[in-house]
Amino acid sequence: xxxxxxxxVAAGAKAAAKIKRLLPDSSVKIYTDDTHVSxxxxxxxxxxxxxxxxxxxxxxxxxxxxxxxxxDVFLEHKVTKILPxxxxxxxxxxxxxxxxxxxxxxxARPKIPDIKGINGANNIFTIRRIxxxxxxxxxxxxxKRAVILGSGYIGLEILEAFVxxxxxxxxxxxxxxxxxxxxxxxxxxxxxxxxSSAYKNFHIHLSDTISEVKEVSDKLLITTENxxxxxxxxxxxxxxxxxxxxxxxxxxxxIGETGAIWVNKLMRTSAEDIYACGDCAEKTHIxxxxxxxxxxGSTANKEGRCAAINAAGGYSEFEGVLGSTVTxxxxxxxxxxxxxxxxxxxxxFSPVSTIITKHDKVAFMPEASEMTIKIVADKVTGLLLGxxxxxxxxxxxxxxxxxxxxLAHLTVQEFGNxxxxxxxxxxxxxxxxxxxxxxxxKKINRIC
Amino acid sequence: xxxxxxxxVAAGAKAAAKIKRLLPDSSVKIYTDDTHVSxxxxxxxxxxxxxxxxxxxxxxxxxxxxxxxxxDVFLEHKVTKILPxxxxxxxxxxxxxxxxxxxxxxxARPKIPDIKGINGANNIFTIRRIxxxxxxxxxxxxxKRAVILGSGYIGLEILEAFVxxxxxxxxxxxxxxxxxxxxxxxxxxxxxxxxSSAYKNFHIHLSDTISEVKEVSDKLLITTENxxxxxxxxxxxxxxxxxxxxxxxxxxxxIGETGAIWVNKLMRTSAEDIYACGDCAEKTHIxxxxxxxxxxGSTANKEGRCAAINAAGGYSEFEGVLGSTVTxxxxxxxxxxxxxxxxxxxxxFSPVSTIITKHDKVAFMPEASEMTIKIVADKVTGLLLGxxxxxxxxxxxxxxxxxxxxLAHLTVQEFGNxxxxxxxxxxxxxxxxxxxxxxxxKKINRIC
Numbered sequence: 001x002x003x004x005x006x007x008x009v010a011a012g013a014k015a016a017a018k019i020k021r022l023l024p025d026s027s028v029k030i031y032t033d034d035t036h037v038s039x040x041x042x043x044x045x046x047x048x049x050x051x052x053x054x055x056x057x058x059x060x061x062x063x064x065x066x067x068x069x070x071x072d073v074f075l076e077h078k079v080t081k082i083l084p085x086x087x088x089x090x091x092x093x094x095x096x097x098x099x100x101x102x103x104x105x106x107x108a109r110p111k112i113p114d115i116k117g118i119n120g121a122n123n124i125f126t127i128r129r130i131x132x133x134x135x136x137x138x139x140x141x142x143x144k145r146a147v148i149l150g151s152g153y154i155g156l157e158i159l160e161a162f163v164x165x166x167x168x169x170x171x172x173x174x175x176x177x178x179x180x181x182x183x184x185x186x187x188x189x190x191x192x193x194x195x196s197s198a199y200k201n202f203h204i205h206l207s208d209t210i211s212e213v214k215e216v217s218d219k220l221l222i223t224t225e226n227x228x229x230x231x232x233x234x235x236x237x238x239x240x241x242x243x244x245x246x247x248x249x250x251x252x253x254x255i256g257e258t259g260a261i262w263v264n265k266l267m268r269t270s271a272e273d274i275y276a277c278g279d280c281a282e283k284t285h286i287x288x289x290x291x292x293x294x295x296x297g298s299t300a301n302k303e304g305r306c307a308a309i310n311a312a313g314g315y316s317e318f319e320g321v322l323g324s325t326v327t328x329x330x331x332x333x334x335x336x337x338x339x340x341x342x343x344x345x346x347x348x349f350s351p352v353s354t355i356i357t358k359h360d361k362v363a364f365m366p367e368a369s370e371m372t373i374k375i376v377a378d379k380v381t382g383l384l385l386g387x388x389x390x391x392x393x394x395x396x397x398x399x400x401x402x403x404x405x406x407l408a409h410l411t412v413q414e415f416g417n418x419x420x421x422x423x424x425x426x427x428x429x430x431x432x433x434x435x436x437x438x439x440x441x442k443k444i445n446r447i448c
Numbered sequence: 449x450x451x452x453x454x455x456x457v458a459a460g461a462k463a464a465a466k467i468k469r470l471l472p473d474s475s476v477k478i479y480t481d482d483t484h485v486s487x488x489x490x491x492x493x494x495x496x497x498x499x500x501x502x503x504x505x506x507x508x509x510x511x512x513x514x515x516x517x518x519x520d521v522f523l524e525h526k527v528t529k530i531l532p533x534x535x536x537x538x539x540x541x542x543x544x545x546x547x548x549x550x551x552x553x554x555x556a557r558p559k560i561p562d563i564k565g566i567n568g569a570n571n572i573f574t575i576r577r578i579x580x581x582x583x584x585x586x587x588x589x590x591x592k593r594a595v596i597l598g599s600g601y602i603g604l605e606i607l608e609a610f611v612x613x614x615x616x617x618x619x620x621x622x623x624x625x626x627x628x629x630x631x632x633x634x635x636x637x638x639x640x641x642x643x644s645s646a647y648k649n650f651h652i653h654l655s656d657t658i659s660e661v662k663e664v665s666d667k668l669l670i671t672t673e674n675x676x677x678x679x680x681x682x683x684x685x686x687x688x689x690x691x692x693x694x695x696x697x698x699x700x701x702x703i704g705e706t707g708a709i710w711v712n713k714l715m716r717t718s719a720e721d722i723y724a725c726g727d728c729a730e731k732t733h734i735x736x737x738x739x740x741x742x743x744x745g746s747t748a749n750k751e752g753r754c755a756a757i758n759a760a761g762g763y764s765e766f767e768g769v770l771g772s773t774v775t776x777x778x779x780x781x782x783x784x785x786x787x788x789x790x791x792x793x794x795x796x797f798s799p800v801s802t803i804i805t806k807h808d809k810v811a812f813m814p815e816a817s818e819m820t821i822k823i824v825a826d827k828v829t830g831l832l833l834g835x836x837x838x839x840x841x842x843x844x845x846x847x848x849x850x851x852x853x854x855l856a857h858l859t860v861q862e863f864g865n866x867x868x869x870x871x872x873x874x875x876x877x878x879x880x881x882x883x884x885x886x887x888x889x890k891k892i893n894r895i896c
Contacts, residue, residue, distance in 0.1 A: 010877070043812060043872050057812045153871070286867070298870035301878050305886075319865040326869035335869050364491060364505045396874050397845035404849055407866050408856030417767040418855050419734070421774035421783050422746035423601070424491050426844050429458070430749050 001026040003311060004089060004099035006079050006247070010297050011278025012105030013038035013061060014304030015311070016071045022312040028071045031091065033078035036130045037063055042297045044133035045157035048140060049164055055134055082251035084271045101273050101311040104253075104261060105304065106244035108279035108295050113149070113239055117213040123220055123234040124213070127154060128241075136236060140165055143233035147171075147222055149210055150239035151178035153327035153334075158236055159202060160329050169202040170230050174209040179327075183340045185355060186388045189372045190334060193390065197330045210235075241295060243280045256282035258293035265317040267307035275311050277303035284320035287338045287385055287406055288347040294323045324403050326396045335399040338386025338406045341376050350379040354439040358432040360394045362424040371395050375402075375412075375436040379444050382411035398433055412440045449474040451759060452537060452547035454527050454695070458745050459726025460553030461486035461509060462752030463759070464519045470760040476519045479539065481526035484578045485511055490745045492581035493605035496588060497612055503582055530699035532719045549721050549759040552701075552709060553752065554692035556727035556743050561597070561687055565661040571668055571682040572661070575602060576689075584684060588613055591681035595619075595670055597658055598687035599626035601775035601782075606684055607650060608777050617650040618678050622657040627775075631788045633803060634836045637820045638782060641838065645778045658683075689743060691728045704730035706741035713765040715755035723759050725751035732768035735786045735833055735854055736795040742771045772851050774844045783847040786834025786854045789824050798827040802887040806880040808842045810872040819843050823850075823860075823884040827892050830859035846881055860888045 003019055005012045008030040016028050030037060038061040047055055063073040081090035088098045110126035118124060125136050136158075140146065146162050148155050151173040162169045173180070177187030194204070205224065212223040213235065222230045243260040254270035256262035260282040267275045279295035281303060299321050309316035326335040344351035353376045360371040371391030377384050387402045389395040405415050416437040422429060451467055453460045456478040464476050478485060486509040495503055511521040529538035536546045558574035566572060573584050584606075588594065594610050596603050599621040610617045621628070625635030642652070653672065661683065662669040670678045691708040702718035704710035708730040715723045727743035729751060747769050757764035774783040792799035801824045808819040819839030825832050835850045837843040853863050864885040870877060 040810065040812075040872070040877065042870070042877070043810060046810075046813060046872050051814055052812050157871075286865075296870065297877050298879075299867065302865075302882075322867035324867045324869045326871045326874050328871065328873045333874075337867070337869065362488065362491060362494075364488075364500050365494060366499055393873075394842075394845070396869050397842070397848060400845060400868050401848040401852055403866055403868055404852035404856070404858070404863070407862070408852070408858055410852070410856055414855070415852070417734075417750075418851055419747070419770035419772040419785070420848050420851055421772045421785065421844050422490070422744065423605075423774045423776065424488070424494050425776045425841075426774050426781075429488065429490070429745050431746075434750075 001312075002098065002100045003028045003103065004097055005030045005103040005105060006032070006089065007105035007107055007278070007280070008032045008037035008073060009034065009039060009041055009107055009278075010300035011304035011307070012103065014301050015103050015105060015277060015308040016066065017061070017069065018305050018308035019312050020070050022309065022314065024070070026312070029097065030066070030071060030073045031077045031079050031089070031097070032073075032075060034129060035075060037061070037066070037073050037075060039130060040297070041128065044127055045154065045161050047133050048137045048158065049161035055130055058130065079247060082247055082253070082274070084251055084253070084274060087273065099273075101275070103307050103311055104248055104269070104274065104276040104280060105278045106247060106280040108241040108243050110237060111240040111242050112237060115210050115213055121213055121215050121220070123218075125234060125236045127158065127236065127238065139234050140167065143167060145169070145232045147220070147230055147232040147235045149235065149237050151180070151204070152238065152240065153179070153325060155238035156327055156329035158238060163199045163202050163330065166201065170205060170232070171202065172205045172208055172210060172224060174207065176207045178204060178206070179334055181340065182334070182336065182388055183342060183374065186372070186374050186390055189390045190332060193332050194330070199330055241279070243293060243295070245280055248276065248280070256291050258282050258291055260293045265319070266310045267303055267318060268310065275307040277307040286320045286322050290347055292321065292323065294321055296325065322403055322406050324399065326399065331392065332390060333393055333395040334390050335396040336386070336388040337399050337403045338384070339376060340386060340388065344376055344378070344385045349385060351376050351385060352379045352440060352443045353377070354436050354443065356432045356436045356439070358435065359428055360391055361426055362428055365424050371398070371432065373398055373432050373436060375433070375440060377412045377440050377444065382413055382444050384410055384412060384415060401433060412437050412444065416441065449760075450546065450548045451476045451551065452545055453478045453551040453553060454480070454537065455553035455555055455726070455728070456480045456485035456521060457482065457487060457489055457555055457726075458748035459752035459755070460551065462749050463551050463553060463725060463756040464514065465509070465517065466753050466756035467760050468517050468519055470757065470762065472518070474760070477545065478514070478519060478521045479525045479527050479537070479545070480521070480523060482577060483523060485509070485514070485521050485523060487578060488745070489576065492575055493602065493609050495581050496585045496606065497609035503578055506578065527695060530695055530701070530722070532699055532701070532722060535721065549723070551755050551759055552696055552717070552722065552724040552728060553726045554695060554728040556689040556691050558685060559688040559690050560685060561657075563658050563661055569661055569663050569668070573682060573684045575606065575684065575686065587682050588615065591615060593617070593680045595668070595678055595680040595683045597683065597685045599628070599652070600686065600688065601627070601773060603686035604775055604777035606686060611647045611650050611778060614649065618653060618680070619650065620653045620656055620658060620672060622655065624655045626652060626654070627782055629788065630782070630784065630836055631790060631822060634820070634822050634838055637838045638780065641780050642778070647778055689727070691741060691743070693728055696724065696728070704739050706730050706739055708741045713767070714758045715751055715766060716758065723755040725755040734768045734770050738795055740769065740771065742769055744773065770851055770854050772847065774847065779840065780838060781841055781843040782838050783844040784834065784836040785847050785851045786832070787824060788834060788836065792824055792826070792833045797833055799824050799833060800827045800888060800891045801825070802884050802891065804880045804884050804887070806883065807876055808839055809874055810876055813872050819846070819880065821846055821880050821884060823881070823888060825860045825888050825892065830861055830892050832858055832860060832863060849881060860885050860892065864889065
């Protein structure tokens with residue numbers, strides 16, 4: 001069996017390792033235009049921040065280690081074509097490589113907005129690959145001011161890194177909230193917490209965007225749509241990503257409504273013997289049943305594993321995602337799972353919600369701090385739909401308790417019986433999640 | 449409607465407040481032989497440790513606050529009899545009090561082992577009520593050495609309090625492990641972690657117990673069964689609790705196989721118009737379906753609420769417990785939910801298990817530390833049965849993710865799809881729970 005994988009960061013690397021374990025005698029090859037394989041892209045902000053000095057800490061498995069386990073890695077080998085009829089791929093160097101099974105794990109790339117003066121200008125960065133992280137870190141260390149465009153989780157993590165390194169940072173977000181995926185009432189909680197941050201060397205510009213970038217000697221002069229002018233040493237663009245689905249599209253493979261590669265539960269594409277997984281592939285949302293594109297490293301690993309099992313002749317289903325995310329920004333934890341209230345409305349539920357602000361442990365414990373949780377449920381069925389949390393480091397723990405509830409399609413009433421662990425250093429006697437369930441029960445007129 | 453509640457710490461206090469909200473015109477009275485009402489008994493070890501100075505921090509609601517909301521609290525009013533035929537209770541002072549509905553929330557009391565010399569001796573303490581906490585704290589502050597009998601969570605929490613206050617502490621446990629409810633392989637992990645504790649001023653004696661206590665001037669001389677002699681300033685007995693079910697038993701109310709008061713899902717006892725809740729009541733285990741007696745404050749609150757709703761003429765079911773607990777001992781977190789492997793065996797499952805030791809966050813994060821998780825599942829059905837975790841402060845978060853899975857009766861295979869939040873400061877890319885599911889899938893010969 002001859003298996004070819006395009007891309008090797010998370011999904012591709014996972015798939016290669018798994019296939020080799022399942023079929024030790026198979027030939028497994030990874031082709032990638034990247035300079036590295038099998039690394040933690042999510043770790044780049046923490047490398048930039050300075051949590052560790054050597055970028056190689058981010059590497060999970062080197063090409064040599066892959067070689068030892070029998071997987072051949074071809075770095076900087078760009079694949080230019082997939083030829084499903086011939087069951088082969090074509091490389092930029094003209095070479096063709098045959099496959100029995102092909103796994104597409106081409107990932108995603110930063111979305112570059114259409115801004116005047118941006119093309120070819122120096123000191124503009126995006127963050128995706130190892131060399132992006134190295135370049136941003138080097139630049140940061142010789143700089144005093146930085147501008148970040150976009151306040152999704154990557155934008156916020158980079159903000160934390162720069163602020164902790166003493167730079168004066170301007171973050172520009174075109175929505176009226178940071179973390180625009182959150183409901184606006186939760187984004188407001190973040191805004192209030194931000195004000196009390198110990199760090200003051202940053203400024204957030206909402207409802208604004210960059211209209212022009214000018215190079216002035218070795219600096220950038222950034223003009224915003226609202227007419228602000230910001231002189232900065234460099235600009236990081238973190239305004240979203242797009243799936244690398246062109247290679248598949250050009251080969252006639254079906255692209256989903258989200259622009260990512262359509263796959264079924266087995267991670268099979270519309271073409272025979274071709275699988276797709278990771279950030280290039282479309283996902284199914286477990287709560288809404290709708291197709292979504294929420295690219296995350298944790299999902300990429302699961303999908304890579306699933307694609308590998310099926311490509312190797314086994315059987316594995318991947319149910320989909322809950323859109324669970326967590327991020328840290330200046331000691332605030334922002335976590336969510338499932339649908340927000342606005343998303344729930346958009347997909348046809350009748351959402352009700354409650355917001356609870358409570359201590360994360362019993363108030364008399366010295367380390368107790370405030371945490372705010374929003375829970376969304378369907379008024380008609382009582383089904384739990386999603387949750388968002390903002391607070392200190394433990395806020396994510398409540399969200400993980402709920403991911404399982406969404407996975408199991410529990411109702412508010414069912415969850416109300418949950419026997420969550422309690423001791424004063426860990427939670428309040430009545431966990432905020434259970435308080436929320438009691439309130440929601442009343443809102444949906446259920447006996448509980 | 450005239451509602452009488454016996455006991456007012458957690459379940460009783462909760463029930464009183466809830467009934468008054470549901471039926472504002474009802475008469476609600478709490479009778480208790482205690483000196484306080486509505487307090488955090490679980491907070492006593494943290495009061496002793498010195499996290500706060502004033503014991504009143506532990507009081508949730510004072511008798512005066514109850515009075516304002518229309519609930520009459522009768523402190524130090526011991527109830528000596530329940531007369532179901534007359535629908536009245538009798539007090540020690542001879543008075544009788546009629547009721548329309550009675551809620552028994554008499555709690556539990558420390559179990560006193562049969563040790564030579566223990567009766568009437570000074571400087572021997574148990575911990576349950578506010579005055580126990582005050583007395584132990586005062587004694588601790590004027591002492592250099594302490595002995596604790598029993599290493600359940602209360603014993604371990606008191607150990608932490610004494611050790612942090614500089615006492616030399618001997619902890620005696622008759623089982624061959626501390627936290628004897630855990631499986632022995634997990635107890636072994638605790639033992640190893642204990643060795644690396646920064647604190648050295650304690651000694652744990654396993655497979656031993658106290659055979660005799662002698663008063664020698666103002667000290668105690670403790671002799672153990674293995675022949676050790678320990679001179680100490682005082683002894684704390686933390687070797688378990690027993691339910692206060694005698695009052696109910698004497699009234700002909702059914703006592704369950706566990707020795708606690710039998711109740712149905714509505715928290716009703718075998719006698720008409722009489723409910724029981726909290727530590728005096730028997731519980732149903734959600735995983736095994738068996739009757740158990742696991743007395744905990746978090747359960748007491750839920751049961752008090754359920755009993756109140758039903759006593760007030762509403763309808764509420766309490767499904768039961770998972771036996772979820774968490775405790776902290778010298779910066780080690782010990783948490784569990786559901787059945788241990790030995791418990792699973794005892795109730796008739798065919799348990800398989802896996803133990804994963806992994807970092808609690810990505811290893812390159814400076815605050816990463818090791819955590820060990822054991823997951824137990826049924827080999828025949830794949831049903832998840834329970835989990836135990838030992839590690840740093842975040843170890844409890846994995847257990848709460850699993851409480852929901854046990855509540856929803858998920859299988860290993862179903863849980864494997866869980867979309868748990870991931871970012872480097874919060875977990876590893878593949879959460880240890882998902883690693884565990886993959887291993888368990890293989891052990892139960894399932895495709896996944």
